[in-house]
Amino acid sequence: MIDEDYLKQxxxxxxxxxxxxxxxxxKLVEMRKLAEYARDNTLSSEEIKKLNIKLQQLQQAxxxxxxxxxxxxxxxx
Numbered sequence: 730m731i732d733e734d735y736l737k738q739x740x741x742x743x744x745x746x747x748x749x750x751x752x753x754x755x756k757l758v759e760m761r762k763l764a765e766y767a768r769d770n771t772l773s774s775e776e777i778k779k780l781n782i783k784l785q786q787l788q789q790a791x792x793x794x795x796x797x798x799x800x801x802x803x804x805x806x
Contacts, residue, residue: 746799764784
């Protein structure tokens, strides 16, 4: 039989995961807007560098949020 405490922890993790996925989605939307801006405008090399740095930062944040939230720790014990 599944422990009630386990189910509560699983629910808390699922809620946390959904919150993190919402934040990931927001960052992906921001990345898309930046990419569309770059596509639709003529940018200087300095603007391109700044845009690439911003995109890399967003990418790293997305990867970190996904890595931190994708595994329910009790399932790995």
